[in-house]
Amino acid sequence: MSLSELMRVGIGQSPEVAVAQSRLDQAEADIDEARSLRRPQVTSFGRTGVGDTGLTSSQIENQVGVRVSQRVYDFGDARLAINAAEFNSESLAYSLASQEAQTAFTIAFAYLAGLEAEEMIGVISQRRDYFARQEAAVTELLARGGATRAERAQVSAQRAEAEADVLELQSQQQQAESRLRAYTGLLVNTCAVGPVTGELEGGLAGLSSVDLLWDAVFSRNPEIAAAQRAVRSLDAQRERERRERLPVIDVVGISSYTYDDQREDWEARDRVGIDVSVPLYTGNAIGARRDRAQARLQQSENELRQLQRDLGERAEVSYRRVLALEAQLSRRQDVAQNQREYFEAIEGEFEFGLGTLPDLVEARLAYESAALDVVRLQFELARERLELLLLADRLPL
Template sequence: MTTRSALVLAVSTMGLLASGVVEAQSQTPGVSASQVQCLGFRETLFLALDRAPEIGAAEARSEEAEAVVREVRSLRLPQVSTFGRGAVGDNGLSTTQIENQYGLRVSQRVWDFGDSRYALDAARAGLDRQASVEDSVRLGTAMTVAQAYLMQLEAESLLRVVDERREYFSRQQRSVDALLAEGGATRAESAQIAAELAQAEAEMMEIQSVADRAAVRIYEYAGVWPSLCSVEALESAMGQMMRALPDAQTAVDRALDANPQLSSRRASVRSLEAQRERQRRSRLPVVEVVGIVSYAYDDDFDTWQARDRVGVDVSVPLYTGSALGARNDQAQARLSGEEFALRAEQRDVREEAHIAFRRQLSLASQLVRREAVADSQFAYFDAISGEFQYGLGTLPDLVSARLNYEQAELDVVRARFQLIREQLGLLNLTAQLLDTAPDPETAQ
């Protein structure tokens, strides 16, 4: 296949792909013209949170934990039950008696040496743990959508840069073809321009596929086909959220205090501490006041009579075959393991927070230098373009200068979004990503 044929095929493929994307967007269910508007970063996150089934599942587990708390509270409340008995058998040495009885039994635990209190503490800590898990699920969902938002916005920024290259080499192609017809250019120069043009269009197709993949993910999570706001609006939103983290120590403190995974670990430790204390007291007696009101059949007189009884039940385990000791050792081992896991996770979070904060400062400095490189490359390309117009430069020099300038622009885009991703990771680590501050994109 000749270079010209390859170029025609690439252009045709680009046209078909673009038309297919437009058609797919127009036929996407639930997408109306009113939805095609600037979709802010934080707006996208909260739209996704309203629809995420993972959050609904986490809320259901929180409701289950609330039910466990209510169940444990019942240990301190009166217990009322009904009963009925019927029996026939020996009554003494020579008589047989029929015994029928039915009534109510009311019991109230009055003293258990802290058993019900520690059971309630463990259940409440389990509820706190599940609330932290729910927050972690929310942050995970928001992080997934945020990464897709950045992916699409970065792809669109790269597309603009590569499209400028494609337009430039398209103009050069027309100029070289005109000169070629007049003998002012060579076939090698025309082939070189055509190759660069085809390369630019091939890169555009690849970047467009990345943008489409990110757009589909945002649509599936947020329910709207995204028309994203500008990079400047995103940087404004990130800058506002980053104001809560002015220095590395603040970032570390926020991470240790607000990170939902650490909060979940701390709640687990509290729950296991309460369970261990409950196991330690399992050898102590449980004292209940019991009252019974019933009607019983008296076989001797063939009559039904009312009976009532009030008493105290004391339950003390005497011998369990080492079961109580084993359960106590298990509770202590689980608690120790969870405490060590908490320390390890705190260490990792401190390290990640320090590194992420310093990394985003480094990337901010790198972005400034990348922009300076791009400015220098543009100045060099502009100088080479002027020399080429007066016949003082060669076409390969001009092409090389243009490609170096485009690469510098692409490096600026990638450095900018690398900085935003690092900031995003730090906000996620410190649980500041879903802060309720107003969205600067929609407040303007």
């Protein structure tokens, strides 16, 4: 299974993504609730009471009916409520996209860890097999008096050390497989290195400078977009709180039936009018809500600036790290090639009796060390590219 397919499977099964989707669904419901401020409100009612209807009589009056009201003017209160809800919904939609990207990043990181362990096992297995053959040959020579016990012990130690290294790497590979199985529910078999690294490298096409990368991060990163919409939502809420002392005007119609005990009959009564509500005194509750909204807005704005700074720094550091790793990788590949040629030369001399076993062991270990350095750099470069794809919202989902 390819890396992009695996990420999509993990996103579909992620509980974190499901939680983010639930938050978005709640925000969509908040939009419907805010829009209801512009729609007619219909309520039924029933009343009964005891009291004076005049100066000389006391009677029980029962009433049932329907009340219909329609807000006609509120100095922008409904509009601001809708704007706040819509911006909050957009913020949570971007938060959902961010959570999907984070889940994909975690899966890809574990995938690369398993693939790196597999590649390193392949390199070290060659050392293990090589020294196993040398151990058999030296044991045979020892039986004929052509080798020493020290030489056999040296070769055996290298073979055992290689086996131990393979076991450690297999443990790391199993840890990566466990994480992938936990996130995807699948027993994952990694694919070849080439397609994975090529997929990651291709995703960075067009990001040829730090400035272009910053533009991509600030314009595409879902975390930043979510924070920006959150600021707009809080700004609308702040403005709504500032207007809370302004009147709200409703057209109200009431249709009811009233039962009069004196008449012992039901009587239809209808009323149409205008209600104007203006808060006069609330014990400073309005001022407190306004101050709270202002403080929340300032907090959100500062969090946005902090997020932009941190993500911009991460992007620039990763970008420069990618450039450095690309240069190092080219040189490490040259070193590995030269070490291979050196080892082959020493091996040839040893076969003709011109070299010593310690020289052969040293050359073999130096060649393997150079090959492992190449593998480490390849995957470190892949991880940095993965980081850039996350920050620039270019993961291959």
